[in-house]
Amino acid sequence: MKKIVGALALPLFLLQACAQFHNVDAGQPEVETAPNASVASIVQCLTDEAKKHDATFKQTPIPQGTMLEFGDSNVIKVRFDNGETSYRFYPGERHLSNLWLEGASKKCAP
Numbered sequence: 001m002k003k004i005v006g007a008l009a010l011p012l013f014l015l016q017a018c019a020q021f022h023n024v025d026a027g028q029p030e031v032e033t034a035p036n037a038s039v040a041s042i043v044q045c046l047t048d049e050a051k052k053h054d055a056t057f058k059q060t061p062i063p064q065g066t067m068l069e070f071g072d073s074n075v076i077k078v079r080f081d082n083g084e085t086s087y088r089f090y091p092g093e094r095h096l097s098n099l100w101l102e103g104a105s106k107k108c109a110p
Contacts (some may be wrong), residue, residue, distance in 0.1 A: 010023075031089035031102075035109040039065050039085060042078045045108035053100045074098055078109070 024070050035042065043059070050057050050070070056070040065079030065086075073092025078085065087109035089101065 021031070029088035030091050031104075031109075033087045033107045033109050034084050035087055037085060039078045039080050039110065042085070042087060042108050043068070046076060046078075046104055049100065049104040049108065053097070055098065055100070070098060070101060072098065074101055076101070076105075 019078070037045075046068055047057075047059070050068075055070060060067045060069065062077065062079065064081045065077065068076045068078075070076070071092075072095065073090070075090040076093070077088045077090070087105070089105050092103070093103075
């Protein structure tokens with residue numbers, strides 16, 4: 001009986017160990033679109049939405065675009081590269097105060 005319990009506990013232990021080292025910041029974007037709008041217009045739309053929700057953010061220039069950091073690892077990158085605008089939303093921790101980010105993705109970069 002002890003061998004069976006030990007055999008079943010090992011995979012659970014390994015799964016928990018892998019989850020402990022999972023870095024959510026190193027993942028792929030949840031939303032990745034190629035909107036027909038300019039980088040400036042998308043960033044303006046996002047900043048307007050942030051002001052509506054009293055959200056603080058940090059705006060940083062990146063090559064060919066802008067990165068918006070909304071705290072709790074919620075990052076949006078908007079770039080113009082190879083003749084195309086790209087919009088990438090990397091979600092972090094979700095709270096009631098930042099759920100509007102997902103709706104803003106649909107509104108600002110359809």
